[in-house]
Amino acid sequence: MKGQSPEVSKDAFTLPSFAKINWRLHVLGRRADGLHEIRTVFQTITLHDKLTFAARDDDRLLLTSDSTDIPIDESNLIVRAAVALRNKRGIKSGASIHLEKNIPVEGGLGGGSSNAAIALLGLAYLWEIETSKQELEEIGAILGADVPFFLTGGTALGTGLGTEVRPGNEVIAEHMLIVKPQAKVSTAEAYKALNCPALTKVESDIILSISCADGQFTDSYPDALHNDFEPVVFHLKPEIERAHDALLQQGARNALLAGSGSSVFGVFDKREAQERAIETLKKKREWRIFPCSTLSRTAYLAALGACVVPLERA
Numbered sequence: 001m002k003g004q005s006p007e008v009s010k011d012a013f014t015l016p017s018f019a020k021i022n023w024r025l026h027v028l029g030r031r032a033d034g035l036h037e038i039r040t041v042f043q044t045i046t047l048h049d050k051l052t053f054a055a056r057d058d059d060r061l062l063l064t065s066d067s068t069d070i071p072i073d074e075s076n077l078i079v080r081a082a083v084a085l086r087n088k089r090g091i092k093s094g095a096s097i098h099l100e101k102n103i104p105v106e107g108g109l110g111g112g113s114s115n116a117a118i119a120l121l122g123l124a125y126l127w128e129i130e131t132s133k134q135e136l137e138e139i140g141a142i143l144g145a146d147v148p149f150f151l152t153g154g155t156a157l158g159t160g161l162g163t164e165v166r167p168g169n170e171v172i173a174e175h176m177l178i179v180k181p182q183a184k185v186s187t188a189e190a191y192k193a194l195n196c197p198a199l200t201k202v203e204s205d206i207i208l209s210i211s212c213a214d215g216q217f218t219d220s221y222p223d224a225l226h227n228d229f230e231p232v233v234f235h236l237k238p239e240i241e242r243a244h245d246a247l248l249q250q251g252a253r254n255a256l257l258a259g260s261g262s263s264v265f266g267v268f269d270k271r272e273a274q275e276r277a278i279e280t281l282k283k284k285r286e287w288r289i290f291p292c293s294t295l296s297r298t299a300y301l302a303a304l305g306a307c308v309v310p311l312e313r314a
Contacts, residue, residue, distance in 0.1 A: 013125075016303050017049040017118040018295060019109040019178075020149065021258050021265050023171065025227045027194055040158045042149045043171060044295040047178060049103050049115060051078070053122045056094035067101035070112075077116035077143055084139050085123055093127045104180040104288060108259025110146045117150030118304075125307040133311045137163075151311060154297025170296045173222050175274040177266045178258065178290040179247060179281060183237035185261035193232040222267040225256040233261040240264060243287060250277035 023041040031037060056062070061082045063072045070076060074083070078097055086093070097119065103111030120136045123129075133151055140147030145162040155171045158164065234241035240257065244264040247255040251273040252266030268274040274291060282289050301308045 012052065012054040013122070013307075014050055014052045015118050015122050015305075015307060017051050017103075017111075017114045018044045018150070018153070018300065018303075019047040019103045019111060019114060019292075020044050020146070021109065021178075021256075022227060023155075023222060023225055023256075025229065025259065027191075027228045035161055037160060038145075038158065038162050040162060041168065042146075042156045042158050042165070044150075044153045044297075044300050045109075045176065045178075045292045046295050047103060047109070047290050047292040049111060050100040051115065051118050051122060052098040052100070053126050054096040054098075055126060056096055059092045059094040060096075061094055062096045063099065064097070065099040065101055067099070067105075069105045070099070070101065077112045077147075078119045081116040081119040081139070081143055081147075082123055084143065085120055085127075085129070088135075088139060089127075089129055091127060091129070095123055095126055097122075102290075104178075104263055104290075106184045106186060106261075107178075107180050107263035108257065108261045109178070109263055110150070110259065113144045113146035114150045116140065116143045116147045121151075121304060121307045121310065124310055131310045136310055137165075152297065153295070153300030155294075156297075167297060170294075171222060172294055172296075173267045174293045175268040175271050176292050176294070177247060177252070177268070177274060177277055177281070178263050178292060179243040179266070180263045180288040180290070181237075181239045181243045182286045183239040183262055185233050185237055185240070187260045189236070190229050190233055190260035193236055194229060222254055225254050227257045227259075229260045230257040233257055237262065246281060246284075247277065250280055252277065 021043050023043055026039040028037040061079055063076055063079050065072055103109050117140055124131050136151055137148040141163040148163045149156055149158055149165050152165050155168045156165050157168050240262055244255050247266030252268055255264055255266040258265050278289055
């Protein structure tokens, strides 16, 4: 995908919608409103869905998909993004959107959030809306905590609810594997199991200092990995821990739970080691295996072609 331009015309076009992993994910505490403060280092990877946009003569928003695992009604983040953008701008335009789904559902890989961010970009292009990154981030933050990250891409530090995003030093890992067992863990279930304490002002001060340090820490990835959800998710779903351990047994230099679950990822030093692991792990027929690599911010933006213009505006 690196260096390629999407198929873009004003009437119909297709955009990639990339997945993410988290090199580090700390849940710092529960706020008074019940939401959680986090500190994380996001990373886009080459695994991606595809969203195809087409203009309509009416005002309908029609979502279709090749997957039966996701809803295609107003509960889908793609449709919610379209409605939010229309309401924000007071327009009546419709659109047909087709989702080709490759990112596992409830895999902790940000598939739904990525879809929402790309829907905002694609529809702004389709409907000829002159917008900016800031406006799209504000809409995205309402839709979901990970959505603003997908308007940046590459390696980035996420703080607050995860919606405060700033680019970091790029991390390169060319030989990775995502393993998705059949077990599923929802984000809500993972947070409930984590049972975080209430966040205090003193802890908030600590958050800021550690967050700043993380911004200078990316040279240590992909070695210094951490995810606060890992112990509780492994306890809830031992199959996910078995997938994690299998990656290490097959030669991964490191492995980690992806987001709040249910996927795990492994980083390999060489393609040969990655390929040997694929051959062994694919014998587990109930596990889905996805070879991938990291995707830099430059490559991420290049893949979005002409639709990236709003992200270049202050």
